[in-house]
Amino acid sequence: MLAHLTVAELAEKLQKKEVSAREAALAALEQIEALDRKIKAYITVTADEALAAADAVDARRSKGEKLGPLAGVPMALKDNLCTKGVPTTCASKLLENFIPPYDATVVERLRQAGAVMLGKTNLDEFAMGSSTENSAFFTTRNPWDTARVPGGSSGGSAAAVAADEAYFALGTDTGGSIRQPAAFCGVVGLKPTYGRVSRFGAVAFASSLDQIGPMTKDVRDCALVLNVIAGLDERDSTSADVEVSDYTAFLEEDIRRMKLGIPKEYFAAGVNSEVKAAVRKAIDLLVSLGAEAEEISLPHTEYGIPVYYLIAPAEASSNLARFDGVRYGFRAEADNLLDMYRKTRSQGLGSEVKRRIMLGTYALSSGYYDAYYLKAQKVRTLIKNDFDRAFAKYDVLVTPTTPTVAFQVGSVSDLLTMYLNDILTIGANLAGLPAVSVPCGFAGGLPVGLQFIGKPFAEGTILRAAYAYEQNSGLRKSKPPIAAGGERHE
Amino acid sequence: MSKYETVIGLEVHVELSTKTKIFCSCPTDFGSAPNTNVCPICLGMPGTLPVLNRKAVEYAIKAALALNCHVPSYAKFDRKNYFYPDLPKAYQISQYDLPLAVHGYLEIECDGVKRRIGINRVHLEEDAGKLVHSEFGDYSLADYNRGGVPLIEIVTEPDLRSPAEAKAFLEKLKSIMLYTGVSDVKMEEGSLRCDANISLRPVGADYFGVRTEIKNMNSFRAVQRGLEYEEQRHLEILSAGGELVQETRRWDEDKGVTYAMRSKEEAEDYRYFPDPDLVPVIVDEAWVEEIRKSLPEMPEERRQRYMAEWGLSSYDAEVITASKAMADFFEAVMADYHDAKTAANWMMGEIAKHLNAAGIEINESRLTPAHLLELLKLVDEGTISGTIAKTVFAEVFESGKMPAEIVREKGLVQITDEGAIAAIVDQVIKDNPKPVADYREGKAKAIGFLVGQVMKLSRGKANPELANRLLRERLDSQLD
Numbered sequence: 001m002l003a004h005l006t007v008a009e010l011a012e013k014l015q016k017k018e019v020s021a022r023e024a025a026l027a028a029l030e031q032i033e034a035l036d037r038k039i040k041a042y043i044t045v046t047a048d049e050a051l052a053a054a055d056a057v058d059a060r061r062s063k064g065e066k067l068g069p070l071a072g073v074p075m076a077l078k079d080n081l082c083t084k085g086v087p088t089t090c091a092s093k094l095l096e097n098f099i100p101p102y103d104a105t106v107v108e109r110l111r112q113a114g115a116v117m118l119g120k121t122n123l124d125e126f127a128m129g130s131s132t133e134n135s136a137f138f139t140t141r142n143p144w145d146t147a148r149v150p151g152g153s154s155g156g157s158a159a160a161v162a163a164d165e166a167y168f169a170l171g172t173d174t175g176g177s178i179r180q181p182a183a184f185c186g187v188v189g190l191k192p193t194y195g196r197v198s199r200f201g202a203v204a205f206a207s208s209l210d211q212i213g214p215m216t217k218d219v220r221d222c223a224l225v226l227n228v229i230a231g232l233d234e235r236d237s238t239s240a241d242v243e244v245s246d247y248t249a250f251l252e253e254d255i256r257r258m259k260l261g262i263p264k265e266y267f268a269a270g271v272n273s274e275v276k277a278a279v280r281k282a283i284d285l286l287v288s289l290g291a292e293a294e295e296i297s298l299p300h301t302e303y304g305i306p307v308y309y310l311i312a313p314a315e316a317s318s319n320l321a322r323f324d325g326v327r328y329g330f331r332a333e334a335d336n337l338l339d340m341y342r343k344t345r346s347q348g349l350g351s352e353v354k355r356r357i358m359l360g361t362y363a364l365s366s367g368y369y370d371a372y373y374l375k376a377q378k379v380r381t382l383i384k385n386d387f388d389r390a391f392a393k394y395d396v397l398v399t400p401t402t403p404t405v406a407f408q409v410g411s412v413s414d415l416l417t418m419y420l421n422d423i424l425t426i427g428a429n430l431a432g433l434p435a436v437s438v439p440c441g442f443a444g445g446l447p448v449g450l451q452f453i454g455k456p457f458a459e460g461t462i463l464r465a466a467y468a469y470e471q472n473s474g475l476r477k478s479k480p481p482i483a484a485g486g487e488r489h490e
Numbered sequence: 491m492s493k494y495e496t497v498i499g500l501e502v503h504v505e506l507s508t509k510t511k512i513f514c515s516c517p518t519d520f521g522s523a524p525n526t527n528v529c530p531i532c533l534g535m536p537g538t539l540p541v542l543n544r545k546a547v548e549y550a551i552k553a554a555l556a557l558n559c560h561v562p563s564y565a566k567f568d569r570k571n572y573f574y575p576d577l578p579k580a581y582q583i584s585q586y587d588l589p590l591a592v593h594g595y596l597e598i599e600c601d602g603v604k605r606r607i608g609i610n611r612v613h614l615e616e617d618a619g620k621l622v623h624s625e626f627g628d629y630s631l632a633d634y635n636r637g638g639v640p641l642i643e644i645v646t647e648p649d650l651r652s653p654a655e656a657k658a659f660l661e662k663l664k665s666i667m668l669y670t671g672v673s674d675v676k677m678e679e680g681s682l683r684c685d686a687n688i689s690l691r692p693v694g695a696d697y698f699g700v701r702t703e704i705k706n707m708n709s710f711r712a713v714q715r716g717l718e719y720e721e722q723r724h725l726e727i728l729s730a731g732g733e734l735v736q737e738t739r740r741w742d743e744d745k746g747v748t749y750a751m752r753s754k755e756e757a758e759d760y761r762y763f764p765d766p767d768l769v770p771v772i773v774d775e776a777w778v779e780e781i782r783k784s785l786p787e788m789p790e791e792r793r794q795r796y797m798a799e800w801g802l803s804s805y806d807a808e809v810i811t812a813s814k815a816m817a818d819f820f821e822a823v824m825a826d827y828h829d830a831k832t833a834a835n836w837m838m839g840e841i842a843k844h845l846n847a848a849g850i851e852i853n854e855s856r857l858t859p860a861h862l863l864e865l866l867k868l869v870d871e872g873t874i875s876g877t878i879a880k881t882v883f884a885e886v887f888e889s890g891k892m893p894a895e896i897v898r899e900k901g902l903v904q905i906t907d908e909g910a911i912a913a914i915v916d917q918v919i920k921d922n923p924k925p926v927a928d929y930r931e932g933k934a935k936a937i938g939f940l941v942g943q944v945m946k947l948s949r950g951k952a953n954p955e956l957a958n959r960l961l962r963e964r965l966d967s968q969l970d
């Protein structure tokens with residue numbers, strides 16, 4: 001079945017003209033048709049546009065034109081990435097009818113590379129959440145068990161890739177929003193170094209933490225997509241002027257004598273023992289491949305959650321203030337300006353978004369700024385220093401991606417428990433480091449994620465470690481039963 | 491006012507005249523159709539990001555250097571958060587605790603007294619859009635053309651001691667801004683806006699009184715009037731033993747009064763924090779020096795030079811250099827002319843008179859240095875008289891035609907032919923027996939009247955010196 005293919009496999013078949021871009025798009029659309037009623041990964045499916053784009057690629061290929069590396073490969077985009085002429089809702093009632101007149105830089109680059117957009121995927125409203133339960137529209141289901149959440153906030157993208165409803169997808173990661181759903185859904189998810197990928201066109205949640213990254217079926221695909229989206233963008237002042245390597249070139253090197261740091265705080269109480277066991281087993285495999293692993297300490301880890309829940313909401317309170325009903329999006333009927341602001345935001349925004357706006361507004365208020373926001377920034381520096389010290393000695397840090405496997409929809413009602421989902425992923429955001437999650441087995445039949453954290457701009461190194469693990473674990477392309485129907489094309 | 495001393499500080503916003511906006515590439519043109527100079531970035535649409543216009547930083551530094559400021563090597567941008575429909579992102583990108591420039595000063599002169607007014611800071615920020623309210627208050631329209639135009643905010647120390655000084659400061663500031671060329675400083679187009687803080691304290695006190703902030707003063711005169719009103723109001727309250735409230739007040743130009751807008755307690759909390767979308771501005775010293783070198787000669791230096799180089803009086807030099815446009819004009823004339831005093835007299839006389847009447851600056855008029863040069867040469871060569879020159883100038887000013895062309899068209903060429911003037915002189919002597927007799931009786935003044943009559947009869951075209959000489963020759967010879 002075509003939809004099972006990885007990006008690399010599909011791209012090769014397309015190049016050899018064994019399949020057409022139209023066939024590839026149709027296969028994904030059929031999978032969406034068959035499964036998305038249960039999975040609910042997509043908010044918007046752009047079938048007609050996808051087929052038209054695929055036909056255009058086929059036409060160019062038949063003329064022998066030079067095509068981009070992803071020419072004809074269908075993809076899904078998280079619905080907080082702006083797409084010209086296609087609704088970009090952020091899973092919010094407030095932006096339900098918002099159609100951007102511009103593409104995000106990553107979307108532009110992917111289109112240039114020939115990728116074909118299938119549609120826009122579900123998320124927690126404005127990327128605030130760990131389960132997609134905060135979507136204003138519906139909750140996406142985990143393809144491994146549809147009673148469970150896919151994780152979040154990029155849950156729609158993770159589920160779409162896991163269920164073969166897309167060959168790859170993009171997500172955004174502010175505190176783990178790519179890696180946590182990737183772990184829950186058994187796919188690969190990479191959060192690049194802060195500044196590696198342009199944020200232009202990603203609707204901002206917390207600007208100093210947000211990064212866009214690939215969510216793919218395997219590590220090679222992750223490298224392929226990163227090759228396209230990484231790099232300096234003059235439209236984003238925080239994008240880095242650091243050379244983009246061919247990330248697939250790193251994959252072939254072995255990991256002998258690679259120094260792995262195993263932060264003990266990431267295996268503390270609260271991390272499920274089956275998850276720990278799967279990760280320990282993965283580390284053993286890496287050591288058997290020649291890597292050297294040592295336990296280390298990142299002493300400020302426990303402050304990650306409080307620091308994150310001050311900085312991210314503070315930035316969000318400012319970033320989301322523009323949704324006031326004046327220029328675009330939802331506007332409530334009102335008698336005067338203040339009333340319009342109040343009603344528009346009361347009715348247009350969900351409770352988690354409101355909670356974070358209030359938290360952030362409070363943290364920035366005069367009289368509280370020093371005690372909260374400023375102090376959080378100082379502790380953020382301490383957390384960063386922990387990583388700097390570790391990376392003086394180690395190449396890559398290896399940890400579980402999440403404390404647990406995917407939980408039941410509606411089962412987590414306590415906010416702090418929900419927020420603790422991010423405890424193992426937040427550090428990389430606060431320190432601006434690249435981190436990738438790869439599947440490392442199962443606990444209770446549900447996927448477990450293994451996280452590799454690297455030095456700034458060392459995406460190549462963590463992808464190499466992840467690839468070495470993936471190639472030797474025998475877990476590559478494990479399929480959830482719901483998506484496994486039909487023949488495997490291998 | 492004997493018991494109290496007035497303390498005034500100003501916050502002046504000056505729009506920089508960069509070609510494009512501060513964080514996007516939209517044009518900054520004034521007067522375009524509403525919402526035509528906009529893009530997703532300056533409309534604050536979701537996902538868009540600001541990218542700093544380096545030219546705006548350069549202009550701001552240039553302005554700051556002209557105000558004798560120190561430019562630190564590190565500055566950053568902060569978000570000033572508040573909701574208003576003219577502010578698309580619901581925050582203004584501004585600078586909070588690390589502005590582009592600090593610690594400057596400006597020398598002003600008011601009522602013959604020179605004083606140095608401290609500049610606390612100069613920072614760079616984006617302008618907001620503009621709301622147009624319906625007449626009946628039932629709707630408002632938003633125009634975002636101005637949103638994102640670069641502004642500098644200049645904050646003075648509380649060093650001004652009278653409303654007149656405040657006005658003198660603004661005039662000097664305007665002159666300096668025009669000199670640097672970073673702004674066209676048109677208050678009526680909103681490219682210079684001023685808020686003022688005022689308080690009174692007992693003479694000799696080392697503390698400040700309760701201050702009020704005045705907004706909505708839309709001209710230099712309004713600033714002075716608003717401050718005078720507020721000064722008087724404070725004085726009356728304090729003299730009656732009353733207490734002032736720290737508040738923001740709005741100047742009503744038509745009624746000539748201020749109204750309370752909001753008290754200190756109602757003041758908004760702007761929740762400033764560093765803008766994570768922008769990187770810090772690292773200003774290296776070499777760049778500052780480069781900008782410093784690009785600064786044009788400032789009014790004071792020019793004044794000194796005009797005195798030294800052309801022998802102008804201090805007063806004349808000051809008047810001409812107050813406006814860069816006037817001084818530039820003057821220098822363009824002097825590049826080709828020898829008599830600075832005559833040229834200066836024209837600048838301060840006829841030219842200033844016509845500009846004032848028209849209410850425009852010299853660079854907005856049709857007048858060019860070539861016009862004045864030609865006119866001066868026509869006078870010097872004796873082609874026209876000084877009197878005729880004024881008539882010709884009025885038409886030059888009006889039409890922009892060259893003086894020689896006007897002289898030719900209207901037949902205004904001076905009569906220098908002795909025979910022709912002699913005939914007129916004879917006629918005048920014949921027609922005015924009384925003044926002639928007066929002259930002959932020793933009343934030398936009468937000659938002036940007779941010359942005037944010659945000029946009148948020649949419709950101003952007679953060469954006045956020739957007329958004078960011929961008159962004297964005739965009257966004196968007949969005396970013998």
Ligand SMILES: [Zn+2]
Pocket residue numbers: 511514515516527528529530531532533638
């Ligand atoms: Zn713009």
